[in-house]
Amino acid sequence: MNRRDLFRTTLLTVGAAAADPALHAREFPPGGDAPKDLDRADWKPVFLDAHQNQTLIALSDLIIPATDTPGAKAALVNRFLDLLMSVETAETQRAFLAALSYVDGACMAEYKSAFIYLSPEQQVEFLSLLAYPHTHERWGEREPEFPGTGHFEKLKSWISGAYYSSPIGLKEIGWDGTFPHGVFTGCEHSGSAHSADAAQD
Amino acid sequence: MFQDPLTRTYDAIVVGSGATGGWAAKRLSEAGLNVAVLEAGRNISPKEFTEHMPAFQLKYRNVSLDWLKSRPIQKQCYACMEYNYDWFVDDLQNPYSTPPDKPFSWQRLRIVGGRTLVWGRQSYRLSDLDLKAASHDGYGHDWPFSYRDIAPYYDIVEDYVGISGAAEGNDALPDGHFLPPMKMSCGEMHFRDRMAKQFGRTVTMGRTAILTQNHNGRLACHYCGPCERGCSTFSYFSSPFTTLKDALKTGKCTLITNAVVAKVNMESSSNRASGVTFIDGITRQTKTVRGKAVILCAQALESTRILLNSSTGEHAAGLGNSSGLLGRGLMDHSTGAGASGELPQFDERPSPYSGPHRANGIYVIRFRNTMHGPQQKNFIRGYGFQGSAVPAFNFGAAGFGADYKQAVKEGVYSISLGAFGESLAREENYISIDPKLKDAWGIPALHISMTHGENEKAMHEDAGSTAAEMLEAAGAKNITLKSTVAEPGMAIHELGTARMGTDPKRSVTDPYCQLHDLNNVFAMDGACFVSSGCQNPTLTMMAITVRACDRLLERFKRGEA
Numbered sequence: 188m189n190r191r192d193l194f195r196t197t198l199l200t201v202g203a204a205a206a207d208p209a210l211h212a213r214e215f216p217p218g219g220d221a222p223k224d225l226d227r228a229d230w231k232p233v234f235l236d237a238h239q240n241q242t243l244i245a246l247s248d249l250i251i252p253a254t255d256t257p258g259a260k261a262a263l264v265n266r267f268l269d270l271l272m273s274v275e276t277a278e279t280q281r282a283f284l285a286a287l288s289y290v291d292g293a294c295m296a297e298y299k300s301a302f303i304y305l306s307p308e309q310q311v312e313f314l315s316l317l318a319y320p321h322t323h324e325r326w327g328e329r330e331p332e333f334p335g336t337g338h339f340e341k342l343k344s345w346i347s348g349a350y351y352s353s354p355i356g357l358k359e360i361g362w363d364g365t366f367p368h369g370v371f372t373g374c375e376h377s378g379s380a381h382s383a384d385a386a387q388d
Numbered sequence: 389m390f391q392d393p394l395t396r397t398y399d400a401i402v403v404g405s406g407a408t409g410g411w412a413a414k415r416l417s418e419a420g421l422n423v424a425v426l427e428a429g430r431n432i433s434p435k436e437f438t439e440h441m442p443a444f445q446l447k448y449r450n451v452s453l454d455w456l457k458s459r460p461i462q463k464q465c466y467a468c469m470e471y472n473y474d475w476f477v478d479d480l481q482n483p484y485s486t487p488p489d490k491p492f493s494w495q496r497l498r499i500v501g502g503r504t505l506v507w508g509r510q511s512y513r514l515s516d517l518d519l520k521a522a523s524h525d526g527y528g529h530d531w532p533f534s535y536r537d538i539a540p541y542y543d544i545v546e547d548y549v550g551i552s553g554a555a556e557g558n559d560a561l562p563d564g565h566f567l568p569p570m571k572m573s574c575g576e577m578h579f580r581d582r583m584a585k586q587f588g589r590t591v592t593m594g595r596t597a598i599l600t601q602n603h604n605g606r607l608a609c610h611y612c613g614p615c616e617r618g619c620s621t622f623s624y625f626s627s628p629f630t631t632l633k634d635a636l637k638t639g640k641c642t643l644i645t646n647a648v649v650a651k652v653n654m655e656s657s658s659n660r661a662s663g664v665t666f667i668d669g670i671t672r673q674t675k676t677v678r679g680k681a682v683i684l685c686a687q688a689l690e691s692t693r694i695l696l697n698s699s700t701g702e703h704a705a706g707l708g709n710s711s712g713l714l715g716r717g718l719m720d721h722s723t724g725a726g727a728s729g730e731l732p733q734f735d736e737r738p739s740p741y742s743g744p745h746r747a748n749g750i751y752v753i754r755f756r757n758t759m760h761g762p763q764q765k766n767f768i769r770g771y772g773f774q775g776s777a778v779p780a781f782n783f784g785a786a787g788f789g790a791d792y793k794q795a796v797k798e799g800v801y802s803i804s805l806g807a808f809g810e811s812l813a814r815e816e817n818y819i820s821i822d823p824k825l826k827d828a829w830g831i832p833a834l835h836i837s838m839t840h841g842e843n844e845k846a847m848h849e850d851a852g853s854t855a856a857e858m859l860e861a862a863g864a865k866n867i868t869l870k871s872t873v874a875e876p877g878m879a880i881h882e883l884g885t886a887r888m889g890t891d892p893k894r895s896v897t898d899p900y901c902q903l904h905d906l907n908n909v910f911a912m913d914g915a916c917f918v919s920s921g922c923q924n925p926t927l928t929m930m931a932i933t934v935r936a937c938d939r940l941l942e943r944f945k946r947g948e949a
Contacts, residue, residue, distance in 0.1 A: 369610070
């Protein structure tokens with residue numbers, strides 16, 4: 188579109204823009220700096236209580252720990268999830284809180300202590316119990332699935348989503364700080380490497 | 389000197405600025421006609437494109453749109469996200485009704501460019517297997533033209549748009565004028581060769597309106613990935629930066645935004661339209677614009693809604709509805725069946741976040757009920773599969789801790805196929821005006837009544853198990869299959885409701901998209917489709933539009949318009 192075209196279309200839309208902010212194009216990046224907002228020194232949870240927040244920090248850092256790269260705690264996964272949950276549907280909020288409270292309830296039953304007060308070894312032992320399916324199958328009968336697995340998978344999915352969408356998490360999966368680009372070179376094997384299917388035929 | 393755009397009489401009024409509106413504007417204004425393009429939404433600026441913006445710069449990181457109360461239907465669209473939701477309609481302002489047991493997901497945009505801003509870009513020609521399907525299996529109606537008639541218009545559209553793809557010589561999916569195809573991964577090459585060898589089925593690279601080399605002043609794709617958030621190099625086809633831009637460049641085309649068209653107006657003294665009435669989206673004032681021809685390119689359901697809302701004494705059941713068929717025969721490709729799995733024999737790592745990302749996949753050309761192949765016993769017509777086989781980050785890896793983190797990075801070589809099936813043009817699937825419901829501009833809203841039928845269900849049973857069988861033959865593991873049929877609307881390929889044909893008693897428009905009943909009103913979009921084929925329809929809509937515009941131009945030249 189050249190300047191004249193722009194002028195022509197603008198003439199017809201200028202009244203619109205002035206009259207109704209809903210008809211403006213959104214501006215990007217949208218107001219504020221989302222990562223900085225989460226990193227504020229005076230940050231306080233808006234959805235979780237202090238205990239839930241501590242539990243989430245502990246869980247997230249066990250699920251995605253610091254290795255040679257930073258983990259979920261450094262990525263402020265708890266802070267993002269607190270913000271997200273504050274606007275989620277009531278159903279999702281309930282599912283999130285139910286999963287957190289399941290963790291503490293099961294720990295109380297097993298260890299007489301809330302999750303965050305367990306020793307690091309106990310925490311890993313407990314999560315291992317949840318993380319791997321506990322379905323006991325015998326001939327002709329199948330016991331109901333262990334409910335802890337469902338709660339764990341939900342928490343893990345939220346934590347993983349929050350981590351891998353954070354600046355730290357994106358670096359973990361190959362964000363080099365620039366915008367994504369390149370050339371999709373596809374299969375570079377010679378001619379019949381795959382068509383021969385030698386290994387399978 | 390500036391002239392009020394509403395005091396003139398245009399040669400043509402084009403309603404809608406998307407795929408077909410853009411072409412109508414370009415074709416007619418480049419031939420010297422004075423054209424007004426009316427768009428219900430606001431203008432678009434490349435400044436709104438966010439394809440390179442990491443999710444963490446968004447407040448909710450594009451994780452969920454549940455917080456967004458204004459678009460409960462639009463958020464069902466895979467392309468509607470925190471990045472771009474304001475391009476989609478506000479569902480509260482744009483209501484429609486359905487029977488309680490027949491949900492329909494109507495996903496749409498009101499903004500210059502319409503759905504070309506976010507479309508899936510897959511571009512396939514119909515063949516005579518599709519255009520003459522009724523002759524082949526006895527169901528429904530043939531199109532009033534054959535492949536030979538429309539082929540030159542496919543050429544024109546492809547040459548301009550730039551469709552990358554590979555010629556395959558398969559009768560069910562005619563080859564076109566292609567830019568070089570995107571590349572297949574190792575898994576896809578393997579899958580293609582195995583399918584050819586074992587089943588005789590053609591797997592081709594997705595034919596897509598994304599440039600693989602510089603073309604018509606636009607740059608080749610840089611493989612950043614999320615096209616639906618806009619493209620700063622205009623490498624995928626969207627009308628504001630191609631057809632519409634060309635139209636405006638002629639100086640013959642006036643774009644009027646925020647013009648919500650309510651109805652077509654009639655000349656009192658003759659059986660001709662005089663123009664359209666629209667509501668100014670900002671001021672809510674009612675305005676009219678005059679034109680010698682009215683061309684509806686508003687999207688199938690919206691174009692028909694305008695005609696239904698244009699009733700007069702003489703045309704009491706809606707404009708152009710002497711056949712009683714206006715609104716009947718709504719189609720949307722059936723989706724929801726397919727299979728996915730893993731190809732553990734390939735150990736390639738996922739492409740890093742920083743790219744490259746190929747916004748395209750593979751396509752399995754229809755192989756059921758072909759012209760000379762075996763015929764299925766329990767369903768007619770056919771389906772194509774869209775799919776891919778590429779390594780991806782394995783966010784769903786089992787366990788937790790350092791092992792999980794490592795497993796995510798190592799990724800999983802996943803393969804998937806999803807069916808797009810032909811949706812039969814059944815007259816019991818219809819749209820009408822809801823007598824009680826109005827939109828935010830006071831325009832009567834639609835009632836949409838559609839279900840997929842027994843044929844679509846049987847087809848999807850076959851598509852699910854066949855997809856799984858194909859993956860298994862390729863050596864895939866952990867295969868899961870789905871044979872369900874998704875809610876109508878989910879393919880976002882709404883077609884029909886103003887079928888074209890040669891017989892005014894059995895069709896709404898003539899073979900050139902002109903209403904049989906009125907010689908200066910046209911429906912140039914998906915509304916005029918006779919049958920749906922199983923191919924993504926936008927390329928065909930554009931070809932039909934160019935053909936219809938060329939016919940209209942001949943009439944103008946002869947002074948008949």
